[in-house]
Amino acid sequence: MKSVASSLATVAVALSAATSASAQTPAPAPSQAxxxxxxxxxxxxxxxxxxxxxxxxxxxxxxPGLSPRDRSLVTVSALIAMNRPDQLRPHLIRARDNGVTQEELIETITHLAFYAGWPSAVTAISVAKEVFQKK
Known part of the structure; x- marks a missing residue:
């Protein structure tokens, strides 16, 4: 898990360095949402x-290497493994929009309980319950 965090940090630093010379982007024009x-x-x-x-x-x-559906499953899995409930909420919604079923998401959480840890899965189940009740 530490290697994932350091990889993400490396990517963030690279993105920051690549764009540090750019000026801050202005807010979108009123005609743009x-x-x-x-x-x-x-x-x-x-x-x-x-x-x-x-x-x-x-x-x-x-x-093009992965479908949006597959990217959603990968992203949801990573967020569950890292125990990131705030980011998991919108990605569960996106996953449903990308064709992942509620049953598949619950199965993913159950499967990850044994690889990412029970507490992470418990948090994810609570978030999923909240998200699924709203939809």
Whole structure:
């Protein structure tokens, strides 16, 4: 798990270095709808919102090597393993939108209980219950 965290930190540093010369991105024009990233943290960190929109979702999620459904399963699994409930909530919704069934998500959580730890799975089940009740 520590190697995942250091890999993510390395990617973050590389992205930061690659974009440090860029000016901060202004807020979207009134004619454009604000993205979720812009709504969540664009006011405090426009560059982070831009990277989220353009690099993460505009490039990484758009790559042809995995379907959006498979990317959702991988992402949900990583968030469960790292015990990240705040990020898991929207990705469970995205996974459902990408064709992953509620039953498949519950099975994923159950499976990961044995690989990522019982406490992480308990947290994920609670988040899933909350998300599924809202939909």
């Amino acid at each position: 604000a993205t979720r990233a812009q709504q969540m943290f664009g006011d405090i960190s426009p560059k982070f919102a831009e990277l989220t929109d353009n690099v993460l979702f505009g490039d990484v999620w758009a790559r």
